[in-house]
Amino acid sequence: MIGISANHLSSYLFPAADTEQLEYIKKVIDECDYYILIMGGRYGSLDEEGVSFTEREYDYAVDTGKVVLAFPHGDLTSLPISKSDTGDRMQRNLTDFRTKVMTGRLVREWSTREQLESLVVKAIVRATADYPAVGWVRGDTAASETLLQQINDLRNDNESLKDKLNRALNANKPSLTNLAGFNDVVRLNFYRKPYRGGQQIREDKSFSFSWSMIFVAVAVNIGASKSTGLIGSFIDKYRKKPRQIRNYLYAY
Incomplete structure (x- = not known):
């Protein structure tokens, strides 16, 4: 399972910007195998301590050992004002956050939607190959150890019965030798x-x-x-x- 976070996206996915929102986000991240961070021109909604929920998500994903795939925008000056933070404080926070993400981590910068889509797909394919994970399974279909043992026993029984059937069929086949030909x-x-x-x-x-x-x-x-x-x-x-x-x- 893959979790995706983006600047200014949390406020749309989780309307209540409070502590309960962060706890819910942590539960979602816990269920994920890979965490994708897409960074644009906004720092995001702030918690009571003045830290964006996006940065909180990122920190939690790193702390819990998730495979993090980060995609910061390559040229913030090219973004329209409607998609950028204008306040000095928010801009500083965003700069510091970008520095944290891009330090000691392999990131891929993007400038267009098409470029971002391509980079994300390639990164996911590479990550799943280099760091294979469990993935997501519905709780009502998850196989228990007992069920897996039963399935394995049935498979062994099936193979044994097939072997007995083949041996019985071969034993009942008549041994025909020295048969005459059609022209005889x-x-x-x-x-x-x-x-x-x-x-x-x-x-x-x-x-x-x-x-x-x-x-x-x-x-x-x-x-x-x-x-x-x-x-x-x-x-x-x-x-x-x-x-x-x-x-x-x-x-x-």
């Missing part, structure tokens, strides 16, 4: 039992088929029962000898 030929034996002279006799025939022929014939009806009619149509289609083998429908 297999010979099927057929027989029939016609009646001749009042007696039933057995006649045997055998025919050769490639596995690709068998697959093409049965694939479209792979889920159907393989009746004698299906075998007969297969033979008619691929062997073109229906008269010779149509009645040999009993394979063995």
Whole structure:
């Protein structure tokens, strides 16, 4: 989380310029990981001791070890009177405050809004890379140590179950070796039992088929029962000898 303070900005964000305002500001700063100070031509609203709330904020951020990114205006004389302090005391206070901020600290001066935006973005990216912080998390979504442990246990259980499932699937896979190819030929034996002279006799025939022929014939009806009619149509289609083998429908 990032806290931003600017000269003459506190009076807009916190209407009551009293001790309660400063305490509230401190709470906001405590929740921040980075503190950004943008300095213009005004010193800001004063507390009872004559110190601006902006300077109080800055001092508190420094004292509490926050990462401070300061951006003072580079040329106060270019600012319009409506955005500058005219009183001698306020000008001295502002000068002293600027000296405090710019002493012993790397700052980036700016003169236009566009330049300020660019400098702030670059500084935040650099600060988060050099000084990574926790960030802000809603209280109702913050993970407790117990919840994190439960999540980790569930993750471990999930990995264990995945491993068991994979091992079970691999164990049930049949070990297939020496399978025939589609172009390999297999010979099927057929027989029939016609009646001749009042007696039933057995006649045997055998025919050769490639596995690709068998697959093409049965694939479209792979889920159907393989009746004698299906075998007969297969033979008619691929062997073109229906008269010779149509009645040999009993394979063995």
